[in-house]
Amino acid sequence: MSTRTVAPVGMKPVDSGAVHIRGAAKSFGAKDVLVDFDLDIAPGEFVALLGASGSGKSTLLKILCELETVDHGIVRVPSARSVVFQEPRLVPSMQVWKNVVLGRSRALASRAAAEAALAEVGLASHADDWPRTLSGGEAQRVALARALIREPRLLLLDEPFAALDALTRIRMHALVAQLCARHNPSVLLVTHDIDEAILLADRVAVLRSGHKSLDAVVDLPRPRTRGGPAFEALRRTLLAEIGVSTDPEAEPAVADQTQPPRAAPLPVRARSASTVVPRTVVPRTVVPKETERR
Amino acid sequence: MSSKSVAVNSPSPLARPLPGAGVPSPTLSSDVPASEAVASEVSTPEIPASDVPASEDPASGVRDLSRVAPPPGRPRTRVRPRVLRRALRVLVPLLVLAAWAAGSATGLIPAKILDSPPTVVDAFGHLISTHQLQDALSISLRRAGVGLAFGLAVGLVFGLTTGLSRLGEELLDSSMQMVRMVPFLAVTPLIVVWFGIGETAKIALIAFACVFPIYLNTYAAVRAIDPKLIEAARVFGLRGLALTRRLIIPNAMPGILVGLRFSMGVSILALIAAEQINADSGLGYLVANAQEAFRNDLILALLFVYTVLGLFIDLFVRLLERTLLPWRATVVGR
Ligand SMILES: Nc1ncnc2c1ncn2[C@@H]1O[C@H](COP(=O)(O)OP(=O)(O)OP(=O)(O)O)[C@@H](O)[C@H]1O
Ligand SMILES: [Mg+2]
Numbered sequence: 169m170s171t172r173t174v175a176p177v178g179m180k181p182v183d184s185g186a187v188h189i190r191g192a193a194k195s196f197g198a199k200d201v202l203v204d205f206d207l208d209i210a211p212g213e214f215v216a217l218l219g220a221s222g223s224g225k226s227t228l229l230k231i232l233c234e235l236e237t238v239d240h241g242i243v244r245v246p247s248a249r250s251v252v253f254q255e256p257r258l259v260p261s262m263q264v265w266k267n268v269v270l271g272r273s274r275a276l277a278s279r280a281a282a283e284a285a286l287a288e289v290g291l292a293s294h295a296d297d298w299p300r301t302l303s304g305g306e307a308q309r310v311a312l313a314r315a316l317i318r319e320p321r322l323l324l325l326d327e328p329f330a331a332l333d334a335l336t337r338i339r340m341h342a343l344v345a346q347l348c349a350r351h352n353p354s355v356l357l358v359t360h361d362i363d364e365a366i367l368l369a370d371r372v373a374v375l376r377s378g379h380k381s382l383d384a385v386v387d388l389p390r391p392r393t394r395g396g397p398a399f400e401a402l403r404r405t406l407l408a409e410i411g412v413s414t415d416p417e418a419e420p421a422v423a424d425q426t427q428p429p430r431a432a433p434l435p436v437r438a439r440s441a442s443t444v445v446p447r448t449v450v451p452r453t454v455v456p457k458e459t460e461r462r
Numbered sequence: 463m464s465s466k467s468v469a470v471n472s473p474s475p476l477a478r479p480l481p482g483a484g485v486p487s488p489t490l491s492s493d494v495p496a497s498e499a500v501a502s503e504v505s506t507p508e509i510p511a512s513d514v515p516a517s518e519d520p521a522s523g524v525r526d527l528s529r530v531a532p533p534p535g536r537p538r539t540r541v542r543p544r545v546l547r548r549a550l551r552v553l554v555p556l557l558v559l560a561a562w563a564a565g566s567a568t569g570l571i572p573a574k575i576l577d578s579p580p581t582v583v584d585a586f587g588h589l590i591s592t593h594q595l596q597d598a599l600s601i602s603l604r605r606a607g608v609g610l611a612f613g614l615a616v617g618l619v620f621g622l623t624t625g626l627s628r629l630g631e632e633l634l635d636s637s638m639q640m641v642r643m644v645p646f647l648a649v650t651p652l653i654v655v656w657f658g659i660g661e662t663a664k665i666a667l668i669a670f671a672c673v674f675p676i677y678l679n680t681y682a683a684v685r686a687i688d689p690k691l692i693e694a695a696r697v698f699g700l701r702g703l704a705l706t707r708r709l710i711i712p713n714a715m716p717g718i719l720v721g722l723r724f725s726m727g728v729s730i731l732a733l734i735a736a737e738q739i740n741a742d743s744g745l746g747y748l749v750a751n752a753q754e755a756f757r758n759d760l761i762l763a764l765l766f767v768y769t770v771l772g773l774f775i776d777l778f779v780r781l782l783e784r785t786l787l788p789w790r791a792t793v794v795g796r
Contacts, residue, residue: 233697250698257694261712261789271699298789314698 185211185246185321185354187232192241193378194227201227203378205241211321214348214355216365219375220410225358226254228375229326232356246321246354250314252328256307258299258314265295268314285317286310288347305336309343316347323348325357329364341367345391362406366399367392374409382409577759585759586766594748595767602733602744605661609668610729616669617676617725618718625684625714626706638677646671647735664736671732675724683717684710715786719779726775730768 187209194202201224209215219225230236231243233251258267268285269277279295286292289309299307308328315323325344329337345368348355359365365372366386374382384405388398519526559579565571566578573581589595620638623630649670657663687710695709711718737746745764752760783790 235693235697251694253690253694255690257688257690259691259695259709259713261709261715261787263789271695271704300789318698 185209186244187246187322187354187356188242188244190242192228192231192238192243194224194231194236194239200378202231202238202241205375205379207373207380209322209354209356211354212352214357214368214370216357216359216369216372217375218359218362218365218372218406218410221360223375224378225375226326229324229356229358232322232324248318248320249322249324250316250318250320251324251326252308252311252315254327254330256299256302256304256311258302258307258310260299262299263295264291264297264299264302264310267299267310268317270314272318281317282313285313288316289313289343305332305340308332308340312344312347316351319351320353323353323355325355325359327359328357330360337364344368362403362410363394365406366402367394372402372406374406376409376411382406575758577762581759582762582766585757586763589748589760589763598743598745598748599767602737602746605664605736605744606668606729606733609665609732610672610725612665612669613672613729614676614722614725617673617721618680620673621677621680621718621721622684622706622711625681626710635681638674642674642678646732650735659740664733664741667736668729668732671728672725675728676718676721679717679721679724680714683714683721686717687713716783716790719783719786722782723775723779726779727772730771730775734768 187207189205189207192202192205193200205228207215207217207228217225217228227236229251231238232245233249258264259270262270265279265282265286268282283292283295286295289312291306291309291313294302294306294310299310302310308331311328328344329340332340341364355369357365357368366388369386372382372384372386373380376382382405384402386402388396388402392399562571562576563579566573566576571578577585586595620634624635624638625631646667650667653663653666653670657666691713692705692709695705700709733744734746734749737744738750741747741750745767749761749764752758752764
C-alpha cells in the first residue's frame with residue numbers, strides 16, 4: 169500500500185481526524201458500487217451519509233476501515249479509527265469488559281479502562297456480564313464503548329441504531345451527540361433515517377448511483393428537535409434526493425440543484441454557504457491502491 | 463417507563479400487575495451520572511414461581527397468566543419438578559429391571575438365555591473380588607486414553623487447519639472425507655500388517671477411529687463462526703494467532719466439545735473391537751472369555767461396565783462444558 173503526502177511544504181501531517189476521498193471507485197463483478205466518489209470530512213465534523221438500500225454505504229465504510237480496498241481513487245483517513253456496526257458484533261465468549269478492550273495491547277486492555285468506557289455509556293455495572301444477557305440497546309452501547317475506548321480521530325457508524333426500538337434510539341441519539349461533543353472525533357454516520365441524520369449531523373451527504381449526489385450543511389441550532397420549517401425543508405429535499413418521494417413534481421426541482429452530480433457541498437439553507445472542505449489538511453495517510461482518476 | 467396493567471379475566475384479589483411494571487426500577491440510572499441521560503434498560507426481576515396455574519376462561523377466551531408471590535417462609539424455587547425429573551430419568555431402567563427380575567423369578571426367562579439380576583450381581587462381585595475387573599479396566603482405559611489422545615491431537619489440528627485456511631481445506635478436507643467413509647474395522651488388517659498384534663496396533667486402531675468425529679466437528683464449528691464477528695475483531699486489531707486463540711477457538715468450543723464427546727464414545731467402541739480381535743488382557747478379553755464359557759451373567763456384568771463408562775464420558779463432557787462455556791445459555795428446554 170503506497171502512501172502519498174500532499175501536504176504543503178512545512179505542514180506537519182497530523183492525525184487530525186480529517187477524511188479525504190477523491191474519485192473512489194469500487195465494483196463487485198459487474199456491479200459498480202462506487203463510481204468517482206468524493207467526500208471530505210473536516211476534523212471533528214459530523215457527517216451523515218444517506219442512501220437507498222444497496223447504494224454502497226456499507227461498502228464505503230468498509231473501505232474506510234480497511235475491510236475492503238478501493239479499485240482506484242484516493243482515500244486518506246486517520247489511523248486512529250473505530251467502528252460501530254449495525255449489529256453489536258460482541259464476542260459471545262468474552263465478558264462485556266473484555267469485549268470493550270478487544271484487540272488492545274495488554275497495557276491498554278486494563279479492566280479499569282474498560283470500566284471507565286462502560287461508565288460513559290451507562291453500563292459500568294455490566295462489566296462482568298456475558299453478551300448474550302444484554303438487551304439490544306445495551307449491546308449496542310457496549311459496541312459504542314468499544315469504539316470510543318480507542319480514542320478514535322474518526323468514528324464510523326454503520327446504521328448503529330437501526331435495530332433499536334424508537335425510544336432506545338432517541339436515547340442513543342442523545343448519548344452519541346454527547347459523547348461526540350466530549351471526544352470530538354470526526355464522525356461518518358451511515359443511516360437510512362433522515363431525521364436521525366438531520367438531528368445529529370453537521371453535514372448530510374447522499375450516496376446515489378455510486379457518487380455523492382448531494383452534500384448539504386445542516387444549519388440548525390443545537391440541540392435540535394424534529395419539526396420546524398427548516399427541518400422539514402431539508403427533510404423533503406433529502407427524501408426526494410434519495411428517491412423516496414412519491415411526488416413526481418418534487419424530483420426535478422431538487423435534481424436541478426444537484427446537477428452535475430459531483431456538486432460541491434450544497435448548502436440547503438443558504439446562510440453559511442461556505443462548507444469546510446479542508447483539502448489541505450492531511451493526516452497520517454492510508455491510501456489504498458492509488459491510480460489515475462478517470 | 464409507562465405503567466402497564468396486565469389484563470386478567472377475573473378481578474381476583476390475587477391478580478397483581480407484573481413485578482416491575484409501574485414501579486421505578488432500582489437498577490435505573492443508579493450507577494449512571496445524571497449527565498449521561500441514558501436510562502439503563504430495566505432488568506425485570508425474575509418472576510417468582512407460584513402454584514397458581516395459568517387458567518383459561520373458555521367463554522371469553524382470556525388466558526390468565528397472573529402469578530402471585532409465594533407465601534413467606536416457603537422456598538422460592540420449585541422443589542418438586544426437580545425431584546420429579548430425577549425420578550423420570552431412572553423410571554424406564556427401573557421398569558426394565560423389574561420386568562427382568564419378575565421374568566426370571568417366574569421362569570418366563572430361562573437362565574440359559576438371561577440370568578437373573580441377583581446372579582449378574584454375583585458375577586459382578588466375583589469380577590471385583592478377584593481383581594479381574596480392576597486390572598482389565600486400568601489396562602483398557604489406558605489403551606483407550608492413549609489412542610484417544612493421538613486421535614484428538616490429529617483431528618483437532620486438521621480440523622483447525624481446514625477450518626481456518628482455505629488452502630488447508632483444499633489440501634485436506636476431501637481426503638479426510640474419503641478416509642472417513644472407511645469403517646475403522648476394515649482398517650484392522652492393514653494395522654495388523656503395519657503394527658503387528660501388540661499394544662501399538664490396538665492404540666493405532668483406536669486413534670484412527672477417534673480422529674474423524676473431532677475433525678468433522680472442529681472443522682464445522684470453526685466454519686460456523688460468524689464472519690462478521692471476525693471482521694469486527696480484525697478492525698479492532700485482533701489478528702493472526704491471537705485471533706485464533708482468543709476468538710476462534712473459544713467460539714468453536716461448543717462444537718469441539720460435541721466432537722470430543724463422539725470421539726470418546728468411539729474410543730470405547732474401537733477399544734472393544736481392538737481387544738476382541740487379539741487380546742490377553744483388558745475388558746474385551748474378559749468379554750471374549752465369558753462368551754467362550756457361555757457365561758451370560760459375566761457378559762451382562764461387563765456390558766454394565768461399558769454403560770458406566772458411557773455415563774462417565776457424559777459427565778466428564780458436561781463438566782467440561784460447564785467450565786469452558788460459562789458464556790453459553792445451558793438451559794434450552796424445560
Ligand atoms: N462482498 C461483496 N460481494 C459482492 N457484492 C457485494 C459485496 N458487498 C456488497 N456487495 C453489493 O454492493 C452493493 C452495495 O452494498 P452495501 O452493503 O454497501 O449497501 P448499503 O448501501 O450499505 O445498503 P443497506 O442500506 O441495505 O445496508 C449491494 O448491491 C451489494 O449486493
Ligand atoms: Mg449497509
